[in-house]
Amino acid sequence: MNRLNTLFYTKRNNLLSIYYTAGYPEIGTTLDIAEALEKAGVDFLEIGFPYSDPVADGPVIQHSSEKALENGMTLNLLFEQLKDLRKRVSIPIMLMGYFNPIVQYGVERFCKKAAEVGADGIIVPDLPIYEYETLYSGFFKDNNLSNIFMVTPQTSEERIRKIDELSNSFIYLLASSTITGANLQMSTNIEDYYKRIKAMHLKNPTIFGFGIKDSATFKNACQYANGAIVGTAFVKHLGTKGYLGNIPGFVRAIRPKVL
Amino acid sequence: MQTDDGQVVEPYSVSAGLDYPGIGPQHAWLHKIHRAEYVSITDDEALQAGLLCCQLEGIIPAIETAHALAQLEKMKFKPDDNVVICISGRGDKDLDTYIKYFGY
Numbered sequence: 307m308n309r310l311n312t313l314f315y316t317k318r319n320n321l322l323s324i325y326y327t328a329g330y331p332e333i334g335t336t337l338d339i340a341e342a343l344e345k346a347g348v349d350f351l352e353i354g355f356p357y358s359d360p361v362a363d364g365p366v367i368q369h370s371s372e373k374a375l376e377n378g379m380t381l382n383l384l385f386e387q388l389k390d391l392r393k394r395v396s397i398p399i400m401l402m403g404y405f406n407p408i409v410q411y412g413v414e415r416f417c418k419k420a421a422e423v424g425a426d427g428i429i430v431p432d433l434p435i436y437e438y439e440t441l442y443s444g445f446f447k448d449n450n451l452s453n454i455f456m457v458t459p460q461t462s463e464e465r466i467r468k469i470d471e472l473s474n475s476f477i478y479l480l481a482s483s484t485i486t487g488a489n490l491q492m493s494t495n496i497e498d499y500y501k502r503i504k505a506m507h508l509k510n511p512t513i514f515g516f517g518i519k520d521s522a523t524f525k526n527a528c529q530y531a532n533g534a535i536v537g538t539a540f541v542k543h544l545g546t547k548g549y550l551g552n553i554p555g556f557v558r559a560i561r562p563k564v565l
Numbered sequence: 566m567q568t569d570d571g572q573v574v575e576p577y578s579v580s581a582g583l584d585y586p587g588i589g590p591q592h593a594w595l596h597k598i599h600r601a602e603y604v605s606i607t608d609d610e611a612l613q614a615g616l617l618c619c620q621l622e623g624i625i626p627a628i629e630t631a632h633a634l635a636q637l638e639k640m641k642f643k644p645d646d647n648v649v650i651c652i653s654g655r656g657d658k659d660l661d662t663y664i665k666y667f668g669y
Contacts, residue, residue, distance in 0.1 A: 357571075357572065358572040358573040359573050375572060380570045381570065382570075406567065406571040406572075406573075407570055407571035407572065408571070409571060410567065410569065410570060410571030411570075411571070
């Protein structure tokens with residue numbers, strides 16, 4: 307049981323999560339942004355740590371990763387910044403990034419540190435299920451950290467069921483089989499995928515991500531899942547002047563009222 | 566090739582095929598168990614060896630391959646040694662680089 311479980315126990319619809327890359331556009335605003343997002347009513351957060359080769363990301367998040375690395379962001383620095391996380395933020399927090407920096411940091415050490423600063427879950431798009439299950443799941447369990455698995459339109463039913471078994475907070479559904487920030491092609495194929503997943507009646511809550519960028523895409527995703535994640539659109543917002551003060555406006559534009 | 570933080574480092578090679586920061590698991594393993602020896606060759610050494618191969622054999626090797634050819638003159642062989650070189654690719658694709666380097 308962690309903050310994620312409590313959240314999903316109390317709220318099952320129109321959940322909004324926001325992703326941002328720590329260290330972008332400035333090195334020191336990680337907690338300021340988190341605090342502002344919570345105040346604006348966001349349900350949970352994904353704090354990304356940058357990587358030189360973000361293969362699942364489109365140009366906007368790629369650029370944010372590059373800039374964050376230039377600004378000097380590292381896992382060590384991020385954990386240092388997050389020391390006071392739970393003094394300022396109470397909503398569930400996910401740490402999101404690619405696996406190599408975690409391997410170099412030490413997977414067990416990473417999980418310990420993540421739990422220490424108060425993170426609730428980890429999202430690592432390039433950590434395969436087999437490796438997680440056979441090598442690392444113990445570190446997650448020992449530290450009460452939830453590992454979030456991703457499902458795409460190509461994932462087989464068998465695999466989705468397996469993911470449902472292994473998951474203990476929510477399942478990350480990719481809204482389309484592409485990189486972050488792409489325009490959602492609302493074809494019949496995609497609608498079929500959404501309907502197919504919904505009809506499986508998975509045990510875990512489901513949250514859509516990749517391509518969710520405004521109230522229309524958010525609302526549509528919430529018809530088929532418990533909520534959705536906005537990443538690229540928010541990272542774009544961080545590239546604008548006065549981004550911190552304008553966070554409430556940004557959040558309201560995605561989810562007009564707390565439903 | 567990576568930093569202590571696990572960020573990939575920008576590699577360099579005059580040849581595209583070797584301009585890559587990673588290594589396959591077979592080579593990593595062979596190196597670890599000391600079953601194979603891995604050496605390095607400079608751009609100059611590779612291009613010179615590539616030209617020599619053209620002149621002596623009438624074969625234009627890929628510049629990737631020429632790196633292996635460059636190692637030959639650094640080694641001492643006995644008259645009854647069997648020496649096998651894999652000419653991993655043709656150099657037709659590399660003519661621009663050879664021409665530019667040698668000023669032809």
